[in-house]
Amino acid sequence: MQKITDIHELKEIARKIRVDIIKMTNVAGSGHPGGSLSAAEIFTVLYFNIMNHDPKKPEWEDRDVFILSKGHCCPGLYSAMARSGYFPVEELMTLRKYGSRLQGHPHSSSLPGLEASTGSLGQGLSIAIGCALAIKLNKKNSRVYCLMGDGEQQEGQIWEAAMSASHYKLDNLCGIIDRNRLQIDGFCKDIIDYEPLEDKWKSFGWCVINVDGHNIAELINAFEESKTIKGKPTVIIADTIKGKGVDFMENVSVWHGQAPNDEETKKALNDLGELH
Amino acid sequence: MIFDKDEELFYNKPKIKRDIEKIEFKEKKVHLIPEETESFEKSNYNSTLDKDLFTNVKKGKTRDGFGEALVKLGEINQNVVALGADLCHSVRSMWFAQKYPERFFQTGIAEANMTGIAAGLARMGKISFMSTFGVFITGRNWDQIRMSVAYPNMNVKICASHTGVFSVGEDGASHQSLEDIALTRILPNMKVLVPCDKIETKKATFAAAEIYGPFYIRFGREDVPIITTEETPFKVGKAEVFREGDDVSIIACGPMVYEALIASKELENEGIDARVINNHTIKPIDKETIIKSAKETKAIVTAEEHQISGGMGSAIAEVLVEDYQVPIKMVGVKDKFGESGKPDELQKHFGLTKDDIIKAVHEVMRKKP
Numbered sequence: 001m002q003k004i005t006d007i008h009e010l011k012e013i014a015r016k017i018r019v020d021i022i023k024m025t026n027v028a029g030s031g032h033p034g035g036s037l038s039a040a041e042i043f044t045v046l047y048f049n050i051m052n053h054d055p056k057k058p059e060w061e062d063r064d065v066f067i068l069s070k071g072h073c074c075p076g077l078y079s080a081m082a083r084s085g086y087f088p089v090e091e092l093m094t095l096r097k098y099g100s101r102l103q104g105h106p107h108s109s110s111l112p113g114l115e116a117s118t119g120s121l122g123q124g125l126s127i128a129i130g131c132a133l134a135i136k137l138n139k140k141n142s143r144v145y146c147l148m149g150d151g152e153q154q155e156g157q158i159w160e161a162a163m164s165a166s167h168y169k170l171d172n173l174c175g176i177i178d179r180n181r182l183q184i185d186g187f188c189k190d191i192i193d194y195e196p197l198e199d200k201w202k203s204f205g206w207c208v209i210n211v212d213g214h215n216i217a218e219l220i221n222a223f224e225e226s227k228t229i230k231g232k233p234t235v236i237i238a239d240t241i242k243g244k245g246v247d248f249m250e251n252v253s254v255w256h257g258q259a260p261n262d263e264e265t266k267k268a269l270n271d272l273g274e275l276h
Numbered sequence: 277m278i279f280d281k282d283e284e285l286f287y288n289k290p291k292i293k294r295d296i297e298k299i300e301f302k303e304k305k306v307h308l309i310p311e312e313t314e315s316f317e318k319s320n321y322n323s324t325l326d327k328d329l330f331t332n333v334k335k336g337k338t339r340d341g342f343g344e345a346l347v348k349l350g351e352i353n354q355n356v357v358a359l360g361a362d363l364c365h366s367v368r369s370m371w372f373a374q375k376y377p378e379r380f381f382q383t384g385i386a387e388a389n390m391t392g393i394a395a396g397l398a399r400m401g402k403i404s405f406m407s408t409f410g411v412f413i414t415g416r417n418w419d420q421i422r423m424s425v426a427y428p429n430m431n432v433k434i435c436a437s438h439t440g441v442f443s444v445g446e447d448g449a450s451h452q453s454l455e456d457i458a459l460t461r462i463l464p465n466m467k468v469l470v471p472c473d474k475i476e477t478k479k480a481t482f483a484a485a486e487i488y489g490p491f492y493i494r495f496g497r498e499d500v501p502i503i504t505t506e507e508t509p510f511k512v513g514k515a516e517v518f519r520e521g522d523d524v525s526i527i528a529c530g531p532m533v534y535e536a537l538i539a540s541k542e543l544e545n546e547g548i549d550a551r552v553i554n555n556h557t558i559k560p561i562d563k564e565t566i567i568k569s570a571k572e573t574k575a576i577v578t579a580e581e582h583q584i585s586g587g588m589g590s591a592i593a594e595v596l597v598e599d600y601q602v603p604i605k606m607v608g609v610k611d612k613f614g615e616s617g618k619p620d621e622l623q624k625h626f627g628l629t630k631d632d633i634i635k636a637v638h639e640v641m642r643k644k645p
Contacts, residue, residue, distance in 0.1 A: 116396075126389045134397045163384075
């Protein structure tokens, strides 16, 4: 997969991913735009710059592995996958439809390129650890990336995984937390406050890097830095805005799991600079 | 005995190249000079059963069968990996850990994490054998089994030790797994095996390695009677008739198969000719053998070390109620939690003895059409 290094190109891809997310969820009539939009740059940087992968060979044994632990944000993932060549972009509009390969939450049996079936929160990091252990056992140099939500930090299994990853010194593992500060019932700090998040991960033995989750250069630097860390896994805590790019969605919790209607879609696409 | 290699055995199996070599499951045995015992060739009993079964029964731990098989699997296939959750001595995964430490992953008291890690290893081409106590390996991580293993059809084998009532005595209810067959058979893509003795547990472990996809294997802690021999057939999805008979069918799994055989011997004296079936595969269940036994004997007793609701008896009842209804009586735990006690005390307390099977036979035969 040809690496894209030009920041403007990468920004444009992120914008296109956002457009896809809005269109896909609108056509599907359901889905999770908020948390998909907040992660658009993360998906872009991973699939178009950082990860070593071959969309034509999803089972390539030397591939880097990506696991979307916050599985509900699959509209963003599917878009990144389509635009990097895993399947035709047109297929994106089949999201959530009966018979579609693009299930409502990622299902590895239905879509080549997906490593796991996620959607039940808190499970992806454990799976990522299994992948990382296998890669080390096979004496390969590939890396494993796992994108988690911030509300997801409330799940106990995340911390079981965090403990074991540093116990096993998995320096080929990089977690990313999309800290958009919102979950379904409201702001995370009002539900169960997970802060101080950096301190928690540090105390579990991880290297912690903070970034602005919408700054592509910062993300690239953080991922590159994670490759140099030896003897411990890395977590990148990315500060983001839920619903980023669409004015009426930003920081509004209801857009966690609600699709925009046709009128709202028009507004959103306008915000995203999409001509139609 | 060579395992049958079934390519298209079960559900949604992707075409993945299997790299387990077919192994000759014959080990070096020392042949003792047999004593004069009843020849099984002349009786209704399956001729491959252990000749000393009714006279001087040998005993062995089913968890040892698992442990030995796992080590052998580690030897013949480099992709076999194992995981444990702080109970590795007890469940015998420690034997594999000692021989192949780089392929063994201790995950500590964290079964949900262990399940995800097993799935991740399988995703990257390993054959994951995870094991710990039955209560913990199906309870604490049920959603993880469902979503990380069964739904994506990962090549993970869930090996549960210390199950049932005979296994765990003094530890009591928190450690006595009486619901695990129900919890696992209910999941699509899952195969469920309950071997009857140490020898069969070894075969079950090998079979699970040979067939792609999620497996649940149930075994226990205590010494239980050795019923089978290396010659006794074992094929996933095929129930074995251990005694031919026409009056009633006793379908059992796990250590209850021995109880069923002893019961059948006593029933002989009463003039009741009982068919005894070893139903080691709860899922996919052998509908053919079950329906045949219903048609030919017209009365069924099931016996398992498990809650009556949702276990093997229920699975058999599901088959019969759709396809061939006959009177059925289930021997098992009657909707109670376990408790502390010696295994034989608990066996009596929960109604899991040969006498309970005989009683059930009498009851069900009274209802025969």
